Structures are given as C-alpha cells and as structure tokens.
Amino acid sequence: MTSTDNLLHRLKELNEIGIALSQQRDINSLLETILEAAKRITNADAGTLYLHEPEQRVLRFEIMRTDSLNIAMGGTSGVPITFYPIHLYDEAGEPIHAMVVSHSALSGETVNIPDAYIAEGYDFSGTKKFDAKTGYRSQSFLAVPMRDHEDELIGVLQLINAQDRESGTIVPFSEDDQHLLESLASQAAIALTNRRLIRQLEDLFESFISLINTAIDDKSPYTGGHCERVPVLTMMLAEAVCRAHPDSPLQGFRMTAREKYELKIAALLHDCGKVTTPVHVVDKSTKLQTLFDRIHLVDTRFEVLKRDAEIALLRAIAVEGVGSVAQVRSDFDARIRQLDDDRKFLRHCNIGGEAMSEESQQRVRQIAAYQWRDTEGNLNNFLSANEIENLTIRAGTLTADERQIINHHIDVTIKMLESLPWPRHLKNVPEYAGGHHERMDGKGYPKGLTREQMSVQARMMGIADIFEALTAKDRPYKVGKTLTESLTILGKFKLGGHIDPDLFDIFIREKVYLDYARQFLAPEQIDDVDLSKIPGVNI
Numbered sequence: 001m002t003s004t005d006n007l008l009h010r011l012k013e014l015n016e017i018g019i020a021l022s023q024q025r026d027i028n029s030l031l032e033t034i035l036e037a038a039k040r041i042t043n044a045d046a047g048t049l050y051l052h053e054p055e056q057r058v059l060r061f062e063i064m065r066t067d068s069l070n071i072a073m074g075g076t077s078g079v080p081i082t083f084y085p086i087h088l089y090d091e092a093g094e095p096i097h098a099m100v101v102s103h104s105a106l107s108g109e110t111v112n113i114p115d116a117y118i119a120e121g122y123d124f125s126g127t128k129k130f131d132a133k134t135g136y137r138s139q140s141f142l143a144v145p146m147r148d149h150e151d152e153l154i155g156v157l158q159l160i161n162a163q164d165r166e167s168g169t170i171v172p173f174s175e176d177d178q179h180l181l182e183s184l185a186s187q188a189a190i191a192l193t194n195r196r197l198i199r200q201l202e203d204l205f206e207s208f209i210s211l212i213n214t215a216i217d218d219k220s221p222y223t224g225g226h227c228e229r230v231p232v233l234t235m236m237l238a239e240a241v242c243r244a245h246p247d248s249p250l251q252g253f254r255m256t257a258r259e260k261y262e263l264k265i266a267a268l269l270h271d272c273g274k275v276t277t278p279v280h281v282v283d284k285s286t287k288l289q290t291l292f293d294r295i296h297l298v299d300t301r302f303e304v305l306k307r308d309a310e311i312a313l314l315r316a317i318a319v320e321g322v323g324s325v326a327q328v329r330s331d332f333d334a335r336i337r338q339l340d341d342d343r344k345f346l347r348h349c350n351i352g353g354e355a356m357s358e359e360s361q362q363r364v365r366q367i368a369a370y371q372w373r374d375t376e377g378n379l380n381n382f383l384s385a386n387e388i389e390n391l392t393i394r395a396g397t398l399t400a401d402e403r404q405i406i407n408h409h410i411d412v413t414i415k416m417l418e419s420l421p422w423p424r425h426l427k428n429v430p431e432y433a434g435g436h437h438e439r440m441d442g443k444g445y446p447k448g449l450t451r452e453q454m455s456v457q458a459r460m461m462g463i464a465d466i467f468e469a470l471t472a473k474d475r476p477y478k479v480g481k482t483l484t485e486s487l488t489i490l491g492k493f494k495l496g497g498h499i500d501p502d503l504f505d506i507f508i509r510e511k512v513y514l515d516y517a518r519q520f521l522a523p524e525q526i527d528d529v530d531l532s533k534i535p536g537v538n539i
Helices: 001-021 028-041 100-109 124-135 175-219 221-242 257-268 270-275 295-318 325-351 356-370 383-389 400-418 430-434 456-471 482-494 501-509 514-522
Strands: 044-052 056-066 071-074 111-113 141-147 155-163 369-375 380-381
Touching: 028 044, 028 155, 044 100, 056 100, 056 155, 056 501, 071 369, 100 111, 100 141, 100 155, 155 175, 175 221, 175 257, 175 270, 221 257, 221 400, 221 456, 221 501, 221 514, 257 295, 257 430, 257 456, 270 400, 295 369, 325 356, 325 383, 356 383, 369 383, 430 456, 456 482, 456 501, 456 514, 482 501, 482 514, 501 514
Parallel strands: none
Antiparallel strands: 044 056, 044 155, 056 071, 111 141, 141 155, 369 380
C-alpha cells in the first residue's frame, strides 16, 4: 500500500470514527471509543485520555491503555486509575508547563516529541520511573488538546510509541499522524460536549421533576413518598415483564433502555397534578377533618348536653314536690352514660375504615337529631348536614365531592404533561402517566379506557400505583396493609376487571411484590403469603 493509499484509508477510517462517535450515547463507552480510535489511526502502542476538571484546575486520568503491557485501566475496564491528577497550576497560581499534557492543555498546542529520553524542556522523570518499574521504553509522544465549540478545554489525548505498520518498530509520530489526531480530537470534543450537554439537560429535567415532587412532599409528605416509590415499583414490574416466562402472553414484550427511561419519567410525573389538590383533602385523616378535626366541636356539644342534663337534675332536686330524688338521679346517670356512649361511637365513626354498616349510619342520623343550644341560645340539631354526610361515609374518609377533587388531579396531570413539547423518545409520557387510574373494564377515569386501548406501560403503572397505596405505611388515614392483605385486594381487582390479569400473574410469579416489600415495607407487614389463598393467583 502506497503512502497515498494509506493516508486515504486512514482518512476513511477517521470518517467512520466520526460517525461512530456521533452514535455513542454512553459517556464511558464514548471516551473509550475516542482513545481506541486515536491509537488505531496512529498505530500507537499506548495512550491516555485526560479530562479537565476546571474547578480543581487539574487533568484527571480517565482512560489508560498500553497494549504491549496488557494494561487497561478506566473506562469500561472496571479497573480504577489510582494515579494522582495532573496539576495545571502550582501553589502560587503559576501555570505548569513542564509536563507535556499540562503544556498542551494550557497552550492549546499539539506537542509531538520523537524521543522523550533526549527531549528538552519537559519533565519526564515520572515516565522514566514507570519505565524502570515495568521494563517499558516510552519513546515517541503526541499530545493533543480537546476543545469544544467555545474553545473551552475538555481534556487532552496523549499517545505513546507510534509503531511502524510494517516492521512494528517504535518511530516518531508523523506529521500525518498529528493532523489526523488533531482532527479526531476536534470531533471527539464535539461528540463529548454534545453527550455532556444531553446528560446535563437530562439531569436538569429530572431535577425539575424532583423539584415538583419536593413541592408536593412539602405540601403532603405521604404524597411525596408515593411519588418516589411508584417509579421504583413500576420499573421493578417492567424488568419482570421483560424477562417473562415463555408461557406468558407477554413473553415477547421488550423495552429498550430509552423506552425504560421514558417509563421512569412518566412514573415520576404520574401524580404531578396533585400540586393543585387542596392539602386538607389530600391529607384528610378523619371524616370530619378540614383545616382541623371537627370532632372536637362535636365533643364540646356533648359537654353542653351533659351540662344541661346536670342543670336539669339540680333544678329537679331543688323543686319541692318532685318525685323520688333517686329516680331523678337514675335518669340523669342513664342520660350521661348514653351521651358518653354516643360520643365514643361518633369518635369511632370519624376514623373511617373499609366499610360502615347501614345500622351505624342510621345511628349517626339518630344522634344528629338531638337538640342543643348554641351560644346565642338557639336550638339546633346536634349535627349539621355536612357533618352527617361526613360521618356516614361508607368507606374511607372522603365524601363524594372530595373524591371528585382527588380524582381531578389526574385531569390536571394530563393537562400539564400534554402542554409540554416532549422530544420523540419521551412522547408517550402523558399517556403512560395519565392512564394509571383507568380500569381494564373501561370503568376507570378520566377517559374510561379499556385494556385494549391502553399501553402495557400504563397498565404497569396502574398496578404499581394501587400496590404502593395499599402497603404505604405513611398515610395519615390508615396503617400499611400486610402483603397477604394487599395481594388479596389486588387479586380481587384482577378478577373484577380492575387491573391487567397478565401483569398481575407476572407480579406474583416473578415475586415483584416481595422484592418491593424488602425495600420499602416494615418488617411486620412482610408476612408469610399463602399464594393458594390469594384470589386470582394461577400457579
């Protein structure tokens, strides 16, 4: 091959390298590609890629390779580089030009040295110590600075010992080598800068999501915890689906790294609309709670009724001609016992729970009919219409209107997310995040979608959202359920057309629930689950 043909071949190789650099997304792999490409087009035996740390004003060893010594450190090798970084300035703040790489970094110039042992103007004492220790002979050096589009220093490429392509002997780096490496360094700097900018934008975006969740967390601590745990559980289920059993209807389902990232972002944002939900509804821990728990007002009314009963007793005793004092006192004692019992009953009703019987609801209405005098002396029913509505809530602590307020958060979430100009690889975020309250039978909200109208990812989030809510131990209105209790409810949801049956089967078979429990549940919640007794489980 003539020198012209060789140069054309290397230029073609440089062009192919440029294409490869533009396609590389992982920074460690990108840096390794840069160094290996530099060694290949110059036929160098060794090379080091340094990255600039502007705040520390040093060059940090990022990747080292020496083929003849079988040395591979940094990058994807898994072997850390233990060498101290190269300082660009001394303690007095003066630039250090004695080192080849520091001079190249500071001056922006390429340094090409035929033989380090006879070169003047640079300190090669460290190189000579390395050679003495390893038996290596460092001879030719080529250092090229990497600068971005704003002429900011990114790092330095340093190659050692160019090899003749025919004989393999160590030779100086040629002028063609230098020009090719300078061109590669320029391309590499652009590729690395672009990848860093993309990473920084991704970090900024995730930090902004975290900021939204922090605001929700500050407003409602349990909701913030929910926004942290649902993404973890969603991704656990996603990984389980991707490794699904060959007999599973979803065994062919796969997600790329970008698709998993898209799902993660959707899970992080799935409840962002709750930033608009009133905190007294989100954190309503008892039926009578608004800005405070109104059960204390009810307590006061009971004290008023007891006071009135005592006054009536004293008046009856004081009036002559009244029958037996013993009978009057017996009636008074019975009245006080009744009021105390009614008070205890209402306080129990106020707590909320899984279900309230019709008999209990009727008793609340009977107590509501009691009469008491307010501060202006007017007779009023013991409970207002709003208090009756709240205390007779059949399950939980929310009225129908308050449930509508809570449910509205998903409409706000969709509205917020659909207003953003999502890039192509995140275009499904609104659909994934907005579908976690839909049901497989079309009875969910806000759109009433059926299973066939939903993506697998949205269905995953539905299961994750429900299971996290069942097991959460930081809710103000309930204690976290055990695994058996939670899986029993989830199994009933499968049979009732609420959640995806295939995803539920994978959730059970791959023991996603147990992996999640070990990370987030209290020890007392992790009981021995008998799967044969869980509804809907097919083992």
